[in-house]
Amino acid sequence: MTLHGTAEVTIVIADDDGLIRMILRRALATRPAVVLEATTASTCQLLVETRSPDLVITDAHMPGAPFADRLDAMRGAAPGMPILVMSGDQSLAGQSFDFLAKPAELDDLLSAVDRLLGWQEETG
Amino acid sequence: MAESRIAVGGIRAVTLSSWFALFPGALMLVVLQESTTGFPDPFLVVVSALAQHVVSGIIGVTLVGLLASRSALGPTTVVVFVGAVIGLTRGVTSGVVHLTIIGGDSEWGARITFWVIASAVWLPLYAHTMSQTRRRQNLMAENLLARRRRDRAAIMAAQSGAYLRDRIVGAVRDAIAPALVDIRDRLTQLQPTLDTASFSEIGRRLGQVADDAAAIVATSDRDAEIPADDAPRYPSRIAALVRFERDRPFFASALAGAVLAALIVPNALIADGWEDVAEAVLVVAVITVGLYCAAIAVAAYGRSRRSGRGQFTMVMVGYLTSAALGSITVVAANPLGLDPYDGVLAIVVVPATVLSALALSTAISLGSVNDRVEEDTHLLVAETARLTEAAERREHEIRESLTAVLHGPVQGRLAACVMALTFHAQESGTRDPARTAYITEAVLDHLELASHELDALITTPVDLSTLESRL
Numbered sequence: 240m241t242l243h244g245t246a247e248v249t250i251v252i253a254d255d256d257g258l259i260r261m262i263l264r265r266a267l268a269t270r271p272a273v274v275l276e277a278t279t280a281s282t283c284q285l286l287v288e289t290r291s292p293d294l295v296i297t298d299a300h301m302p303g304a305p306f307a308d309r310l311d312a313m314r315g316a317a318p319g320m321p322i323l324v325m326s327g328d329q330s331l332a333g334q335s336f337d338f339l340a341k342p343a344e345l346d347d348l349l350s351a352v353d354r355l356l357g358w359q360e361e362t363g
Numbered sequence: 364m365a366e367s368r369i370a371v372g373g374i375r376a377v378t379l380s381s382w383f384a385l386f387p388g389a390l391m392l393v394v395l396q397e398s399t400t401g402f403p404d405p406f407l408v409v410v411s412a413l414a415q416h417v418v419s420g421i422i423g424v425t426l427v428g429l430l431a432s433r434s435a436l437g438p439t440t441v442v443v444f445v446g447a448v449i450g451l452t453r454g455v456t457s458g459v460v461h462l463t464i465i466g467g468d469s470e471w472g473a474r475i476t477f478w479v480i481a482s483a484v485w486l487p488l489y490a491h492t493m494s495q496t497r498r499r500q501n502l503m504a505e506n507l508l509a510r511r512r513r514d515r516a517a518i519m520a521a522q523s524g525a526y527l528r529d530r531i532v533g534a535v536r537d538a539i540a541p542a543l544v545d546i547r548d549r550l551t552q553l554q555p556t557l558d559t560a561s562f563s564e565i566g567r568r569l570g571q572v573a574d575d576a577a578a579i580v581a582t583s584d585r586d587a588e589i590p591a592d593d594a595p596r597y598p599s600r601i602a603a604l605v606r607f608e609r610d611r612p613f614f615a616s617a618l619a620g621a622v623l624a625a626l627i628v629p630n631a632l633i634a635d636g637w638e639d640v641a642e643a644v645l646v647v648a649v650i651t652v653g654l655y656c657a658a659i660a661v662a663a664y665g666r667s668r669r670s671g672r673g674q675f676t677m678v679m680v681g682y683l684t685s686a687a688l689g690s691i692t693v694v695a696a697n698p699l700g701l702d703p704y705d706g707v708l709a710i711v712v713v714p715a716t717v718l719s720a721l722a723l724s725t726a727i728s729l730g731s732v733n734d735r736v737e738e739d740t741h742l743l744v745a746e747t748a749r750l751t752e753a754a755e756r757r758e759h760e761i762r763e764s765l766t767a768v769l770h771g772p773v774q775g776r777l778a779a780c781v782m783a784l785t786f787h788a789q790e791s792g793t794r795d796p797a798r799t800a801y802i803t804e805a806v807l808d809h810l811e812l813a814s815h816e817l818d819a820l821i822t823t824p825v826d827l828s829t830l831e832s833r834l
Binding site for chain 1: 566570573577766774775776777778779780781782783785786787789790805806809
């Protein structure tokens with residue numbers, strides 16, 4: 240698989256579950272990305288404000304501020320930055336952000352990341 | 364009021380079985396009627412009673428059938444008419460039987476007059492009582508069912524939030540804990556030789572467990588421990604149908620005296636002329652006064668106590684005492700000895716009085732008693748709806764909060780395990796044994812944590828029986 244138009248990007252993974260962070264980091268290793276991890280909402284917000292990431296992949300339910308407040312804060316700090324929300328809470332689907340239900344398939348995750356980063360996928 | 368009119372016109376409520384139930388009373392009247400000309404021949408009495416019942420039954424059923432095909436309701440006059448026709452039939456039949464067995468003068472006029480009066484008075488009363496009794500059976504069954512449903516709703520409403528929460532979490536634990544143990548065992552067992560297919564298969568199983576947990580939180584059967592509705596059962600005991608507070612007891616007493624007079628006075632005239640009529644009037648007067656006094660005693664008892672059973676016993680004691688007074692009056696009015704008619708009257712007056720008073724008071728009261736039961740049933744249904752709505756609203760809130768509570772510690776961890784297993788299977792297979800071992804250990808630790816979190820969510824269960832005893 241070859242990705243065209245790729246450049247090294249910064250992706251923040253925000254999840255309080257270490258296993259999730261570990262497997263996401265592993266999955267994103269196939270992409271030209273610098274992966275940063277956050278275990279709390281405040282850390283995630285700090286990374287958004289200081290590192291200007293190209294994408295945030297975040298759990299909906301994390302220690303710290305409520306999800307809606309976090310979303311507003313991230314959008315305020317980085318307008319236009321894509322946010323991929325991963326959660327087992329199906330009620331979050333179909334809202335004003337990209338959503339991936341947990342447990343997600345590897346292919347679905349990578350497709351969503353590629354789409355949000357504007358990377359075109361080509362099977363080679 | 365409409366129900367009462369239906370009941371009065373509900374002659375079709377007199378079914379074949381209820382018609383046979385009338386036989387003992389009719390037999391009693393045959394004995395009384397035949398004793399006007401001396402001590403009755405038992406063979407004559409039995410044959411006459413049977414013949415009257417069969418013939419008048421056939422005529423009555425045919426007549427009711429004809430009327431029923433023309434109108435759904437029979438107005439009171441129609442019922443009285445049917446009663447009179449049945450009385451006429453009884454009178455003619457009794458005369459034919461008397462003529463056949465005894466011969467001589469059958470006193471057609473006296474027989475027919477007696478039976479027409481007796482039937483025209485008693486049949487509408489009996490039809491009304493049977494109709495309202497049937498209505499009462501249905502209402503009592505509906506009331507019983509409504510009360511059970513209300514009690515059930517009250518149990519649901521009385522359940523504490525903690526109890527509900529523990530039940531739901533307990534259901535989640537019962538459903539998924541064994542599966543988690545099984546999956547952990549399988550992972551541990553296969554750890555040295557895990558391949559891509561095993562990772563995928565275990566991942567799928569864990570995914571199913573996570574789905575089950577979510578489904579249980581959303582819809583677990585919280586009513587499993589509460590008995591389901593029983594089918595409506597009719598009260599099996601007659602006592603349950605007739606045991607209620609009597610309305611207008613003084614009016615009922617007066618009416619009972621009147622209908623007794625309709626049975627006794629004409630026969631007295633036939634038996635021994637005006638002398639026996641005076642005696643019959645005296646007997647009826649004594650019985651009526653006795654029933655009045657009994658009504659006063661029952662009313663006083665009702666004001667002081669509320670026991671329905673005790674009140675009904677008082678009513679029956681009052682009826683029996685009045686009947687006994689009537690019997691004693693017959694004996695006292697004949698100091699030189701009882702002739703056959705008086706002897707029969709002294710005996711027959713006891714059941715006749717009790718049955719008349721009971722039937723009259725029942726007939727007068729049943730309509731309003733049934734209305735009260737119906738109103739009570741409506742109130743129970745409304746209360747059930749209110750309790751159910753409140754319980755459902757609270758349960759919905761608890762389920763929503765539980766979804767949030769269970770999400771991270773349990774379902775989130777399970778989802779993480781699923782993703783770890785399936786991602787590993789898809790991205791590298793099992794080419795790297797060290798990584799496979801690392802992932803497996805991480806998943807096992809996570810499953811262990813999910814089990815502990817689930818156990819920690821359970822608080823001390825609440826015993827449902829303590830809730831029921833509070834109702």
